[in-house]
Amino acid sequence: MTGRPHASPANADERRKRLQRGRWSELLAAAALMAKGYRIIGRNVKTRAGEIDIIAVRGNLLAFVEVKRRPTQEAAEAAVGGRQAQRIRNAADYWLARRPRYHHHEQRFDLVLLVPRRWPRHIPDGL
Template sequence: MGWRRATAPGERGRDARRSRERQGRHAEWIAALSLRLRGYRILGIREKTPLGEIDLIAVRGRRVAFVEVKRRATLEAAEAAISAAQRARIRRAANLWLARNERYRTCELGFDIVFLIGGRWPRYIPNGL
């Protein structure tokens, strides 16, 4: 029988947050890999702006894609996890990113989604936001 130290109430919350953080980073890595296989070059992962965070920014030809990544057990849960407020936040953050990255201002813009559902291949939805 092994001995384990008691877990403080706040510690369980931190452990859960760390686990979600690791899972989120892993999901973004998988999504970035799937975009690379589609011919995209990744410009940024977890790009932070004062207006919000963009999971992935990718470019292919003259198209810049601002990509939201959602990992859930079902497609329905993944779709439900994207709110109107979140869509608006991503668009505002993208506009700020474009203002800071002049080179991409004249590109076609895409607001895409990558869903990671169970053990399946990532589902890519161009202009899903």
Template structure:
């Protein structure tokens, strides 16, 4: 099946934007004391954008680059959240040295002309809704 060239080009551009957003998020995290353990970590459940550690916290971080912070906060649906939690559990299970750390699922939103927004515990059951942050 032949696809229009614009579609392929759009996918490549989105991929580049995603990689830049992840690099910016990783830099921001490092500047705030986090150690990046993995980028684009692959598991059977899917890919984790960033895995980082600070103190006793092991954070699995989904990075979203959007035109607005609001759009970034709304970009992760219920199915994707469940997939990220499964992927984080699988990744952590392969690392016995990290078993004692407290896992957490975070969201980083990258938007033009804004500081990166790091939402800690974004996918935890007891976390406030992301809409509450808007």
């Protein structure tokens, strides 16, 4: 047999559910940031270096935000490793290089953690 095996319908359903939960989580995270006075300028921003979940601005602050949803707070905090943080930083550099309007903004790499039945937790400089 050559090539990739075909995904079973159960796997496709589970993938679809994960994507839907991810979109919902990012929407909740964006709402929490907007409640804190941020303006969302990008969601699911794809660059050659990787994807940025949310790009938000408040005054002269430009925040590149990673969103993590897990069953517990501890699992959410542990979900971002050094390699992933570096990928996000590289993606932010790539995005910023093409947008001179934001070159003079202060930059920050934040986390928004989501756990069931709790308001999203925003961690400034969390990466």
